[in-house]
Amino acid sequence: MEKFNSIIFVLLLLPLILASCTLQDQQKQVYIVYFGEHNGEKALHEIEDTHHSLLLSVKDTVDEARASLLYSYKHSINGFAAVLTPDQASKLSEMEEVVSVYQSYPKKYSLHTTRSWEFAGIEEAEGPWRESKKEGDEFLFKAKYGKDVIVGLLDSGVWPESKSFSDEGMGPIPKSWKGICQTGVAFNSSHCNRKIIGARYYIKGYLRNYGALNASEDYLSPRDKDGHGTHTSSTVVGRTVSNVSALGGFARGTASGGAPLARLAIYKVCWPIPGESKANGNTCFEEDMLAAIDDAINDGVDVLSISIGANMPLAYTDDGIAIGALHATQNNIVVACSAGNSGPTPSTLSNTAPWMITVGASSVDRSFAGPVVLGNGMKIEGQTVTPSKQENKMYPLVYAGDVVNPDVPENLQGQCLPGSLSPEKAKGKIVLCMRGNGTRVGKGIEVQRAGGAGFILGNSPANGAEIACDAHVLPATAVVYDDAMKILQYKNSTKNPTAHIIPASTVVHTKPAPSMAAFTSRGPNNIDPNLLKPDITAPGLNILAAWSEGDAPTRLSNQDHRVAKYNIFSGTSMSCPHVAAAAALLKAIHPTWSSAAIRSAIMTSAGIRNNLGFALTDEAGNPATPFSYGSGHFRPTKAADPGLVYDASYTDYLLYACSIGAKDLVKAFKCPKASIKVIDLNYPSIQISKLNGTLTVKRTVTNVGSSKSVYFFTAKPPMGFSIKASPSILFFDHVGQSKSFTITVKARTEVLAKKNEKDEYAFGWYTWTDGPHIVRSPIAVSLA
Numbered sequence: 001m002e003k004f005n006s007i008i009f010v011l012l013l014l015p016l017i018l019a020s021c022t023l024q025d026q027q028k029q030v031y032i033v034y035f036g037e038h039n040g041e042k043a044l045h046e047i048e049d050t051h052h053s054l055l056l057s058v059k060d061t062v063d064e065a066r067a068s069l070l071y072s073y074k075h076s077i078n079g080f081a082a083v084l085t086p087d088q089a090s091k092l093s094e095m096e097e098v099v100s101v102y103q104s105y106p107k108k109y110s111l112h113t114t115r116s117w118e119f120a121g122i123e124e125a126e127g128p129w130r131e132s133k134k135e136g137d138e139f140l141f142k143a144k145y146g147k148d149v150i151v152g153l154l155d156s157g158v159w160p161e162s163k164s165f166s167d168e169g170m171g172p173i174p175k176s177w178k179g180i181c182q183t184g185v186a187f188n189s190s191h192c193n194r195k196i197i198g199a200r201y202y203i204k205g206y207l208r209n210y211g212a213l214n215a216s217e218d219y220l221s222p223r224d225k226d227g228h229g230t231h232t233s234s235t236v237v238g239r240t241v242s243n244v245s246a247l248g249g250f251a252r253g254t255a256s257g258g259a260p261l262a263r264l265a266i267y268k269v270c271w272p273i274p275g276e277s278k279a280n281g282n283t284c285f286e287e288d289m290l291a292a293i294d295d296a297i298n299d300g301v302d303v304l305s306i307s308i309g310a311n312m313p314l315a316y317t318d319d320g321i322a323i324g325a326l327h328a329t330q331n332n333i334v335v336a337c338s339a340g341n342s343g344p345t346p347s348t349l350s351n352t353a354p355w356m357i358t359v360g361a362s363s364v365d366r367s368f369a370g371p372v373v374l375g376n377g378m379k380i381e382g383q384t385v386t387p388s389k390q391e392n393k394m395y396p397l398v399y400a401g402d403v404v405n406p407d408v409p410e411n412l413q414g415q416c417l418p419g420s421l422s423p424e425k426a427k428g429k430i431v432l433c434m435r436g437n438g439t440r441v442g443k444g445i446e447v448q449r450a451g452g453a454g455f456i457l458g459n460s461p462a463n464g465a466e467i468a469c470d471a472h473v474l475p476a477t478a479v480v481y482d483d484a485m486k487i488l489q490y491k492n493s494t495k496n497p498t499a500h501i502i503p504a505s506t507v508v509h510t511k512p513a514p515s516m517a518a519f520t521s522r523g524p525n526n527i528d529p530n531l532l533k534p535d536i537t538a539p540g541l542n543i544l545a546a547w548s549e550g551d552a553p554t555r556l557s558n559q560d561h562r563v564a565k566y567n568i569f570s571g572t573s574m575s576c577p578h579v580a581a582a583a584a585l586l587k588a589i590h591p592t593w594s595s596a597a598i599r600s601a602i603m604t605s606a607g608i609r610n611n612l613g614f615a616l617t618d619e620a621g622n623p624a625t626p627f628s629y630g631s632g633h634f635r636p637t638k639a640a641d642p643g644l645v646y647d648a649s650y651t652d653y654l655l656y657a658c659s660i661g662a663k664d665l666v667k668a669f670k671c672p673k674a675s676i677k678v679i680d681l682n683y684p685s686i687q688i689s690k691l692n693g694t695l696t697v698k699r700t701v702t703n704v705g706s707s708k709s710v711y712f713f714t715a716k717p718p719m720g721f722s723i724k725a726s727p728s729i730l731f732f733d734h735v736g737q738s739k740s741f742t743i744t745v746k747a748r749t750e751v752l753a754k755k756n757e758k759d760e761y762a763f764g765w766y767t768w769t770d771g772p773h774i775v776r777s778p779i780a781v782s783l784a
């Protein structure tokens with residue numbers, strides 16, 4: 001009888017419960033409740049209990065509290081992620097233990113491969129250490145190829161069968177390692193080995209937002225169906241594999257990650273957006289990333305490589321990557337992050353916290369020449385990595401805007417967006433499509449759908465002279481904007497325009513190289529205008545590395561059924577792992593160095609000239625500035641012996657956080673009454689925003705070179721300013737000795753009189769040198 005009653009009770013109530021759930025769900029969001037750092041005294045279950053009881057204090061029932069909890073962060077990070085109403089969140093934020101409470105959604109993080117729509121890219125044949133083959137070999141040998149250094153990546157997973165992740169001949173897993181091999185769909189314990197020593201996945205935040213994972217769009221496991229994670233992982237730690245190439249044989253050579261004997265721990269945190277093609281991007285939830293970083297710290301990684309960023313500038317206290325990276329730094333883990341792909345617009349950087357290495361992207365000295373010959377005999381230089389078997393004859397040439405369906409809006413007519421072309425008009429022809437909207441590879445698929453014989457992808461003016469190469473699905477090449485206009489002019493000038501796309505080939509030792517990628521995000525830093533970011537640039541344009549066989553090289557697996565073991569890809573996503581690899585090798589050579597010392601070594605040894613000996617240029621061929629390249633192009637072999645380093649401790653970062661008003665990061669830490677000046681953080685670069693006349697900045701360098709040495713100051717002041725150091729000579733008599741100095745930056749009177757309203761920056765640099773070592777720091781200054 002009782003049973004019967006209760007059944008009726010449940011049945012009756014069910015619709016009510018559902019209704020109230022949906023109502024409340026509309027107001028409920030995932031919040032991160034952050035307690036700061038751990039005092040390290042409590043057992044894990046006690047921490048979890050504390051999280052539970054706090055959560056319970058704002059929830060009605062134990063079950064509700066349990067159901068709303070997504071993660072307890074309990075290793076290094078102390079906090080939890082839970083589904084809360086705004087009321088509950090605000091109640092929690094008033095509690096004494098709580099440092100901050102902030103909403104995870106609708107901020108959106110994604111992998112830094114595609115520029116929202118547009119930009120859909122270590123390894124170079126000879127490896128990234130090729131300033132000089134001999135130096136590179138010596139460096140790698142000294143670093144034991146990264147042996148026993150553990151590199152963690154937050155990404156889309158890994159394709160474990162790739163030869164780049166073979167563990168042949170590798171020694172036992174380092175004893176310090178505490179991570180796991182989490183199994184799941186198409187991923188069992190045999191997929192980890194002595195190369196892939198850790199694999200985990202994090203999806204609670206994603207599931208809470210999107211519901212179930214579509215099994216045909218990704219694997220519920222550390223396996224990568226996207227390609228991105230396989231590419232970045234093999235860039236850092238990929239084994240040396242001979243005779244590999246992208247589809248069609250492009251970039252054929254020996255592929256090797258930067259640190260080929262380092263170990264990989266993959267933390268899969270990025271997943272497909274349901275119903276969206278992967279070429280349009282993916283999503284990585286903050287609560288999932290925090291859980292991954294907390295585990296990575298506890299597992300024992302030495303370096304973290306994070307090619308992920310938010311689509312808006314985020315304060316440090318409101319940015320899971322910044323918070324996670326701070327805890328990683330506390331554990332002396334080097335954290336490399338991508339600067340973002342939103343250039344060339346200024347102030348577009350992500351990942352600008354001073355405890356990270358922020359990495360921009362530049363080209364390498366290789367191109368993929370795929371010229372077009374026009375009916376009038378004119379030959380236009382194009383670039384592509386499209387395998388092509390087009391018949392050697394002239395085809396009719398059309399402009400996309402002239403062969404569209406009638407309903408396509410005028411501003412999108414040249415774009416070859418899905419469904420826009422008329423098969424009647426485009427069939428059998430070579431179609432010129434312009435960039436600007438839609439993905440590059442998607443335009444090729446549209447031309448193919450319309451029956452085109454081939455296509456030419458024209459840059460928009462914003463892309464400048466830079467071509468990001470793709471493996472299109474039909475004969476294709478890509479041209480710079482001026483050349484696209486020449487093709488248009490020719491087409492307009494004749495009744496029966498024709499063209500032929502010549503199969504592309506790989507060209508090496510191109511000049512000038514490197515140059516800055518158009519897409520690389522630029523300073524000035526939105527979060528702290530007195531911190532120069534990015535820190536460094538590294539190869540990120542048309543990079544060859546391993547790929548997932550679960551996805552096509554275009555990441556359009558619904559329409560493109562090709563499979564590629566290696567693929568060419570572009571983005572700051574690709575440059576970040578280059579720097580992570582350099583950090584891994586430096587860790588192997590200097591195991592006692594702090595993460596700040598490693599970053600300093602990479603920054604102060606960077607190069608600011610290209611292979612013609614001229615200043616690095618941007619996508620338009622103009623001189624580039626530290627707002628795109630930071631301290632310059634990384635030179636890992638030089639970084640191994642930097643002479644001096646600008647060191648900084650975890651406490652220095654906390655003091656900095658106090659000064660910048662990010663006290664929320666550091667509740668357990670008592671901010672001093674008289675805070676240090678933000679600008680005095682011991683950083684290897686200087687940025688002064690709105691200088692009012694004169695400013696003096698403090699710095700300290702530590703000798704890591706020869707025991708007895710004398711360093712002299714030199715400077716190239718920003719135009720309109722003077723720079724003085726005091727003292728201007730530094731004497732060292734032992735390794736490990738530190739010396740402080742001040743730098744005084746003064747605006748010249750005539751400049752002060754002019755005062756620019758636009759907050760324009762002038763750039764220069766200063767160096768300390770003892771002869772063999774040149775320790776360079778860039779300076780950026782604007783006037784009040």
Ligand SMILES: *[C@@H]1O[C@H](CO)[C@@H](O)[C@H](O)[C@H]1NC(C)=O
Pocket residue numbers: 188189190191
């Ligand atoms: C893991 O899966 C592979 C097939 O992908 C299989 O050959 C292997 O035996 C499996 N290992 C275990 C431990 O189940």
Ligand SMILES: *[C@@H]1O[C@H](CO)[C@@H](O)[C@H](O)[C@H]1NC(C)=O
Pocket residue numbers: 214215216217275558
């Ligand atoms: C899952 O993804 C496939 C391929 O993208 C799609 O065809 C299918 O409709 C999706 N299923 C659901 C339930 O969304």
Ligand SMILES: *[C@@H]1O[C@H](CO)[C@@H](O)[C@H](O)[C@H]1NC(C)=O
Pocket residue numbers: 243
């Ligand atoms: C490299 O591989 C290609 C095809 O994959 C093959 O034709 C060629 O002979 C190989 N070259 C060497 C040196 O092994």
Ligand SMILES: *[C@@H]1O[C@H](CO)[C@@H](O)[C@H](O)[C@H]1NC(C)=O
Pocket residue numbers: 411412436437438
């Ligand atoms: C791309 O298309 C969307 C939708 O039509 C439009 O809002 C946007 O302005 C377009 N962007 C460019 C660069 O053409």
Ligand SMILES: *[C@@H]1O[C@H](CO)[C@@H](O)[C@H](O)[C@H]1NC(C)=O
Pocket residue numbers: 399401402485488489492
């Ligand atoms: C050529 O013709 C196209 C239309 O087909 C037009 O939009 C364009 O302005 C013309 N361009 C030049 C360079 O003559």
Ligand SMILES: *[C@@H]1O[C@H](CO)[C@@H](O)[C@H](O)[C@H]1NC(C)=O
Pocket residue numbers: 692693784
């Ligand atoms: C700049 O300095 C002058 C004199 O040192 C002072 O009077 C003025 O208020 C300062 N301006 C700003 C914007 O701080």
